[in-house]
Structures are given as structure tokens and as C-alpha cells.
Amino acid sequence: MPNFPCLRGLELYQLFMERDIFASPVEPLFNHDNALEKDILQDWLINLAKKNARNINESHPQQGLFKQINAVETIMYAAEKLRIAQEAKYLAIELFDRFLYNHVHDLHDHVLKLPMKRQIKEWQKIQDSVSNQVLLRVVSCCQIASKLTSHYKAFLFQVVSINRAKRFLRDCGYRYASESLLQSELRVLKTLKFQVTEPTPIVYIETMLEILGCNNSKAEVKTYYFVATKLLDLLYLKYHAFYKILFEVTSSSRSQSTEQKKKFQKVKADQLLLAAAVIGAAAFMVQQDKADEMIEEMSRITRISQNDIIDFTSVLIQLVEEE
Incomplete structure (x- = not known):
């Protein structure tokens, strides 16, 4: 050593x-x-x-791309405030990284199908939209992770309900309707093809x-x-x-x-x-x-x-x- x-x-x-x-x-x-x-x-x-072994074989060069320090800090902060379990915190980080990579990749493919003269402007709009929704996506990943680790003792950790998620976002200066949170959670799940239990x-x-x-x-x-x-x-x-x-x-x-x-x-x-x-x-x-x-x-x-x-x-x- x-x-x-x-x-x-x-x-x-x-x-x-x-x-x-x-x-x-x-x-x-x-x-x-x-x-x-x-x-x-x-x-x-x-x-x-x-x-x-399967994950090693299926790994790709962009894996971990969105495990940037500011993103990880935000997820850890949200995990603490939302009182989710230790395992849920790490799962939320992994879900966020996988989701954002696939989400951006899908959006980029969409832009490439547009006429050339519209691509730059449309891509800028998409970048702004993705940036503005980062905290919402973080909360959605925490919600999903909390449900997948709900076997933890209830008095210590809780599943993140819509109301708790809304309160946390409101305290951070963002106001979302319940429907928006549900749609965001569904977007994360669909983008990951519901493969969220790794x-x-x-x-x-x-x-x-x-x-x-x-x-x-x-x-x-x-x-x-x-x-x-x-x-x-x-x-x-x-x-x-x-x-x-x-x-x-x-x-x-x-x-x-x-x-x-x-x-x-x-x-x-x-x-x-x-x-x-x-x-x-x-x-x-x-x-x-x-x-x-x-x-x-x-x-x-x-x-x-x-x-x-x-x-x-x-x-x-x-x-x-x-x-």
C-alpha cells in the first residue's frame, strides 16, 4: 500500500x-x-x-458524461432535502446521467432531421429548455429512485410524493403543476425504456x-x-x-x-x-x-x-x- x-x-x-x-x-x-x-x-x-459483466460489455464512451460536479452536488442536495435513502441517492445520480445522455441524444437526432437553416436556432432553443429543466429532472430521478428503494424503514426515509416534490421545487424558486411533475417522471421512465433497477x-x-x-x-x-x-x-x-x-x-x-x-x-x-x-x-x-x-x-x-x-x-x- x-x-x-x-x-x-x-x-x-x-x-x-x-x-x-x-x-x-x-x-x-x-x-x-x-x-x-x-x-x-x-x-x-x-x-x-x-x-x-454485462454492464462492462455494454459500456459506451459517453457513459458518465453528465456526472459533472454541479449536477452531482444538486442531486445530493435534493436527496438530503427530500429525505431519500442512501441507496436512492446513488441511484438518482445514475438515473440522471443515463437519462440526460439519452434525452440529449434523442433531441439531437430530432434536430438533424430539420432543414439545415433551422438546425442551429432549434438546437439553441433545445439547449435552453434542457438547462431550465435540469432541477425538474433531478427531482424526477429522486422520485423514481425513492420508489425503487421504498423497502427502507418508513420513519427514516420516504417515497417522494408529488406534493413533497412541489414544495422542494418551490423552495428553490420553481413552480410546477402536479401534471408537469407527473409528465417529467414519465419522460424519464420512457427515455430509459423503464430500465431503472440496475x-x-x-x-x-x-x-x-x-x-x-x-x-x-x-x-x-x-x-x-x-x-x-x-x-x-x-x-x-x-x-x-x-x-x-x-x-x-x-x-x-x-x-x-x-x-x-x-x-x-x-x-x-x-x-x-x-x-x-x-x-x-x-x-x-x-x-x-x-x-x-x-x-x-x-x-x-x-x-x-x-x-x-x-x-x-x-x-x-x-x-x-x-x-
Whole structure:
């Protein structure tokens, strides 16, 4: 592992500034008396790995294009105000990125079918309209995500109703009729062809931590989880900077050829690798002397090489150090 200083005590508290990381988070209940059987966990991980492999194969160069820092900050702010679950927050980010890419692509195809002299003017109108509707689309993604994660305890997190969505938008200076919110939610769903149930990185993280806890009863999985969510927040906020640094570290190059971009896109789409590395970074920050052991365990669980996990983990810790 790289020789980064281990953040402890006051330093770690100041980094996250929310609450003592050694307090057990409300969800999930790792290695609880009612925890899943090992065979079920294994089957669940295999299923996630298959989905991950499919997503890697279907990845495209523009994936993640709209995970810009201002968009991610807006979604995180909306998620907090709308009180949606942790998983719903990450799902909303993924939905927004996929929706906006497909939405803009569809609109661009529409403009190209117009007479040449109308294209520039029409495209400018569309750009303005898309910009003006960004917050509305963010709320729609939060609404959909909240419904898909409604298994969380009702007194903690709630499905985002039309009225709650309207109040949030009104507080932000926007007034929309209920019909407009319904139409926006339907637009997002149709644009994504109703394919909105893909697992997010937090699902991979939770599953792997549950397995880790079963394999190693001394692992601080609850603490790792809380730190991991903060690292995942940072990774989303620094998405493009992170993968730029990762490419430079792994390829020893600052520029990407077309072929390199294509290969590296598969790395960006690999959520199993991301989850393993986030857990490795969390372990490093909580118990530096246990980090190598935890990364080795992540490698055994995922069948991903330790070197790949370490490369990813090192860049993530570097981002923390720069904050």
C-alpha cells in the first residue's frame, strides 16, 4: 500500500464532520442475527457479478458524461432535502446521467432531421429548455429512485410524493403543476425504456461487506460502511478528476487514444472493482495496519487482482488527501 498518513481521531472526524464514525449506522445491519445465509449471499454476489459483466460489455464512451460536479452536488442536495435513502441517492445520480445522455441524444437526432437553416436556432432553443429543466429532472430521478428503494424503514426515509416534490421545487424558486411533475417522471421512465433497477455501487459495497463480515468476524464492517459511503460521495463529486488520474497512473500517459478510451471505459463501468477499492480505502483510513489484509480479502471475494484494487484505492485516497 502507498505510504499515506492514516487519518484517526480528530482528523477523521473533521474530514467527515457528520457524526462519530464509530457509531453504528442505522442501515444496513451487517452480520445481524437475521443476516442472510452464506449460500444466499454467494448467489447474490454471483448475480451482481453477472450484471456487472454485462454492464462492462455494454459500456459506451459517453457513459458518465453528465456526472459533472454541479449536477452531482444538486442531486445530493435534493436527496438530503427530500429525505431519500442512501441507496436512492446513488441511484438518482445514475438515473440522471443515463437519462440526460439519452434525452440529449434523442433531441439531437430530432434536430438533424430539420432543414439545415433551422438546425442551429432549434438546437439553441433545445439547449435552453434542457438547462431550465435540469432541477425538474433531478427531482424526477429522486422520485423514481425513492420508489425503487421504498423497502427502507418508513420513519427514516420516504417515497417522494408529488406534493413533497412541489414544495422542494418551490423552495428553490420553481413552480410546477402536479401534471408537469407527473409528465417529467414519465419522460424519464420512457427515455430509459423503464430500465431503472440496475444495482448501484452501494449495493455492491453492502453485499461485499456482509460477506467480509461472515468471513472475518473481527472486521470493522459497520465502520467501514460509514466511511465507504463518504468515500463514494467524494468519488461521485470528483468523478471525472478521479478517472483522469486513474488513467494516468495505470497507463503512464496523459493522453488517450481511441483504443485506450475504449478499453478504459470498461474500467469506468466496473462497479465490482469500484466497490472493492472503496472498501479497501475505507479499511486503510480506519485501520491502516489491516488495509492489506482487507484488500486481499476483497480480491478473494471478487476474483479481481490485488494490484488493480490497490491502484484504484491509491487514487481514491489521493483525492481525500487533496480535500
